[in-house]
Amino acid sequence: MTRKNMKEAVKQKLESPGWQKILRISNQQLAITLGAVLNAFAYVLFQMPYNLAAGGVAGLGIIVNTLTGFSPGLFYFTANIPLFILGFFTLGKWRFLFTSTLAVVVFSGATEFFIIHMPTVFTRFPITENKLLATIYCGLLIGIGSGIIYRFGGTIGGTSIITRIIYNKTGFPMSQSGLYVDVIIIAAAGLVFNWETSLLAFLALLIAGMSADFALEGASQMRTLIIITQNPEPLRYAIINELKRGVTMWQVNGGYSGEERTLLYLTVLRSRVYDVKFIINRIDPDAFMVVGVSQQTWGGYTLKKKVQAIASDHDADL
Template structure:
């Protein structure tokens, strides 16, 4: 049996697992879109925070024409979807993005008409800075949930992805350039103070979505170049209960043969690791990096 066939068979899942996985994925995409719409209606529209993207353009259009922001978002995405259909994978692209865009549009309209009635006192705060902070954080958490489960929110991410595929220009820079154009437009329409607040909301949104997508960094990676590998390895495995990977290296300048050790630790144990390493080898070279996520098991020695 060929390797590719073995891999495919091993990755195959029963039908019920596939249905459960896809169903959970779509529910979480809808949840993320709903949370983003909630933040959009509660903290962006009432304060005219056009924090980039089609949603930001919707704030400007709604201010001038009172055109429903949810409907505008849906209509503005249609030509972008057509463009993405022919350049980004046809139906697979449409399926992964359509649910989020449709649900965001519906949820926006629902919250727009019902939130003032339910809350009574709307908007809920007169502090625009406070609204900006929560706009960025809540909207970003919703977008992060979307990305984590394979969805996209459409909008400016579609042309940014096309530019990336055609030219290799980073998507993040393309999206940022487009979002900044909309924020600058908002500065002319509303005020430059409003534009600054919208930019702050955009930054907080990006940070929050990255946090949800990648998780908090609780672990650190250690790369140790040493001439006492056995002692340090023994101490790391037995004192800090972590696995260690080793390989032989050679100093580029000195030509001296040494050993490099690699392991990951909770960041609270970095101080202990430094104490162990420099007690056993004062001349060791240590690099501490950030681990966003780690998987895999290790059986500590008894």
């Protein structure tokens, strides 16, 4: 197959009907909107009343609001305009705007809406006097909202634009540059408010990062197993027939001994790791196994019918 034919074949496989494209884009935009609304809800309910300036343009907006009275939602939108102009010329032009503008506009508008209407909805506002409780829920909700936005290909704008530009120009890790920017804003909050509030803001930032990872990747239920053995056939047969899982095998050589071994690679549910250990202990106690975390698995080799077909072939061979 020529390069041109290959490109055409791949393009044809990736093409989908127009209604499917519209549905996919609509679902993406709806998810980004919900994530931005959730962020704004947590921002007004838990972050603003306690001055938890947990980094980013949103945190800077709390400081500016305290010093000048400028509305945080309007400040967030205004501050992102020059960042969008900068990102337009350095991060992909229209594609960058398409994935970032919606979240910023929705967050800014929802923030202004909640600032006006939230005190009238709740009989008591703020809803708690416990700053630590507000910090925890602030981090959880903002992290989940941000994770949803990232999961569907959007960005929340703000300092993430700066960190992406730094990464593209210098290769400096985005996580580190983002942390440095956030720490500067949190330190400024400590000077404006007090250091206890600054410490709580940093805690909210950490919780938001962890909950964003959870929303982005989900709970890890799968484990990746690497088994190195000199007795591969019984192990392979037991895994396929007892666990109903597929397994991939390679011939490998020991780096120290130079002896030939067989490497078995498979993924199982977290609850089935013990069963694999039991099989190894009974069949090949000298085997070496490494257990790793897998966020997601995808593909046909985990389908029951295929595993049953493989098991049938092994039964016929034996």
